[in-house]
Amino acid sequence: MSSPESPWPSPYRAAISFTMDNLGEAQDVLKGAWPHPIGTHPAVTDQLPRMLALLDRYRIRATYFAEAWSLGVYPATVEALARAGHEVAWHGFQHEVWSGLDEAQEAESFRKSWEAARAHGVDYVGFRPPGGRINERTWRLLKEYGVEYVSPLGEFGLGKEGVAVLPFDWRAVDAFWYMEKFDRIRKEYGENEDVRGPKEFQTWLRKEIDEVVRTGGYMSILFHPFLQTSEERFEVLEEVLKRISEDKSIWVAPCREVAEWVKKHPHLFQSGPAA
Template identity: 30%
Template sequence: MTEPWQWSEQTWRDHVGRVRAGRPLRPESWPGGAKVAVALSFDSDHETLALRDGHVLPGKLSQGEYGSRVGVPRVLKLLERFGAPSTFFVPAVSALLHDGEAQSYVDAGHEVALHGWIHEINAQLPPSAERELTFRAADTLERLTGTRPVGIRTPSWDFSETTLPIIRELGLAYDSSLMADDDCYELLADGEPTGVVELPVEWIRDDAPYFTMNRFGSQRPYTPPRGVLSIWRDEFDLALAEGGLFQLTMHPHVIGHRSRIALLTELLEHIASHDGIWFATHAQVADYVSEPAASG
């Protein structure tokens, strides 16, 4: 096996070009003349983070259970207060463990989207297994909610060489796992447009890096909640100034704690104090930026 420094130019160009950012999809304006799109998302991982790694003792499982038992009700109550339709990316095993939870998202006007079967790590799977689990997850969420998912966020944002072909085979409208822009763009596959919209994510706009704790590892919370509020407020303010997309990734078992739901409350109060705000699900954003008139 050759080392990267030994690769031919064609080899490294092929790797870089396999999945790439295509045309930008920031529209001239948002619905109703809004100045910014606010796309909040929540990864309802719950117990699947522990189960995925084979941890079956009560300690880690209880941390995930907190997400469903306490975090989700707090999040739903807050979103209702601000009239903010959002997207819940749900591993199918989470949906099966917590009867009625996925349907409660839909009943409250939110979107349910794909987030793997058991929060598996795609790049560690054979291609056939990744495909089977993704299709199984889509079938499960459709059965539980009555609606076929139109978007995906890969577990841990892990994007294998097989992921985009699976997304296209499923006919999904969008992905939200990659990081090539602040605003939406079209995904390219080996240089060819796919029609798949990317709603880009970033660790900066994710609650987990700031707040997760592992007593047997190096992960420790290092930023106080008000510090995260300052970062996210600045991200929103520039998105507003640029007329772009403000997207957040959160987890009920992380953001749902008292001191952290407080920061999200303050952030939403800051956002709502401005005119021209469009709260939208990821599916709504993807649908809007795909319209020719929206992107010019």
């Protein structure tokens, strides 16, 4: 049950989901930019095990938005995620930019992805669209395939077809600070266009987590395994995990559980519906 002062399960005041995106080389293969043997991406073989060890240390269960193409390439990794209590959610078939798909391509991505998920024992109930935006027709397909929540850019709440919306903010994504190709998006958010460092990301996260606790809101934090390439970046990751795990006012839960709570208690979240 929730408390009178908070929409979240008692005794929590705010909710945060720690999430990861991109399982291996799905996108690079799609673009013809992967010159190595399939199934050897260092993000999966090197960085992810270290991230999972930190999640285990701080007893945090995460949501990993994984491309369906990768389920058969890294089946042992997918099984390890499930055994550790992490949620495996959907990130397109091969990280195709969702808003650029036509109707037939979108339907085909759903079909192929659910076929792959069934083959590898994965139950996709959540979707984060590559690129951050869904199409109007996506709502119908989400309902048709039994997707309970979507995690795009946007506002938190209940969307169409009874699908919960657990949005992310670009500034809560490591790629926003670390990657050159985000220069335009950084400018749109009022930041310097140049690549920023881990310290800037760390400072923003500290302030935003405090603000989410103050307002009793929801936050999705996103770290990409392929970007954890230095000790300084891992230090930011560990500080965030430590911060959210030690704050007893924060419900740290996989997106699936947050969406389930929202859908069971819609009256608590009527102020900010998404459509």
